[in-house]
Amino acid sequence: MSHRLVARIATVACSVAILAGCSHSGAASAAPAPVAMEVAGLPAGVTASMIAVGDSIFHPASCQRCHGMDAKGTVRGPDLIDDKWAQIDGTYPAIVAIVTTGVPKSKIKMASAPFEMKARGGTNLSDEQIRDVAAYVYTLSHHS
Template sequence: MAEVERDSFTGRETTGHEWNGIKELDTPIPRGVLMFLIVTHVWAIFWWFLVPTWPIGVTYTKGLLGIDQRTTVEAQVKDGQQQRAPWTERLASEPYDAILSDEALMQTVRDTGRQLFGDNCAACHGRDGRGRANYPDLTDDDWLWGGGPELIEQTMRVGINTAHPESRIAQMPAFGRDQMLDREQVRSVSAYVYSLTHTDYSTPENLDRINAGREVFASTCAACHGETAEGDMEVGAPNLADAHWVYGGDLETIIASVHGGRQGHMPSWDERLNTAEIRTLAVYVHDLGTAQP
């Protein structure tokens, strides 16, 4: 029989293991730890029977309590909808004039619309609605298709250049790439457009090119942008005589637009958002365009 060695200080048996003169004591697990492990294991087994736990093929054990996170979330969503119903019903059905004239309701629109805008629109237009490269600024009250809430709602529902059967369609032709205008005509009409918002560009050395560009504009561009270049909201043609630009108003960018064309895209939200959400966003965006200094 092997001799049992005990530690002289504690009196406990050793395991026989030794590292660098340090001997390991055969110390039992504290009773408190054992009780904790037993209780947690018993509780885990007990809990398996109470709540959904084990996968079984295409389903799972439902548990005796019938707890289901899906039904819990659905109940919470339904409760939230019921709490919002008084004002969502108004936003979904009342005329826009009535909504805009009700300051309490407009405050709700601003609070709720900010969240909806952040979730659905900010990726392109920025969280503040001021746009970014190649996406319109919605706060400057300068619109392609019109800034009234009715028109904004319509644009949101059908989108721009989408598969929706009523989609708004807009495209700037590639006059240079498709050889509708030669190189000099592209540069001349671009110079003319640039001069509309940069009066200091109309210097004696540039006048010949600007005048030539005016003639090209009248024969090629005025059908969409108007004779005065102030745009046409019926076809989504932007105003070229103001300081607001989607793709940029410097001369080189204008040349690139005339040469290569432009075709924007806005999704159709008709099947993604409900009526109240679309109308809330329409009022919110309209308010962005009129409330900014």
């Protein structure tokens, strides 16, 4: 990873920490936000810049509300750090698709997190932002 990318990720992580500290969303998470790991062989079209932008979107957006600030899951959404995928195969295109379309409650396969995933994370994410978030999420479970 280049020094410039590491600096950008560190800046984003600090900004997220500050925003999380100012949040009125309820219980605070003791775990720090995960930093995307260096990934051997990124999927076609995925760049380090997309990963950094995706990180900056994941935490203040609704993603972290269900998957946790540390992306290790909550009762509302599964762990994104490990390599076990309940709904999809964990490929970058599958992550893009599931964030785009969501998962209705009737199709959720995890008894431990039986809540629906709203399309676009329940927000107005653009297609580009979805690709960025998917790039970040991909790196969480595909690190080297």
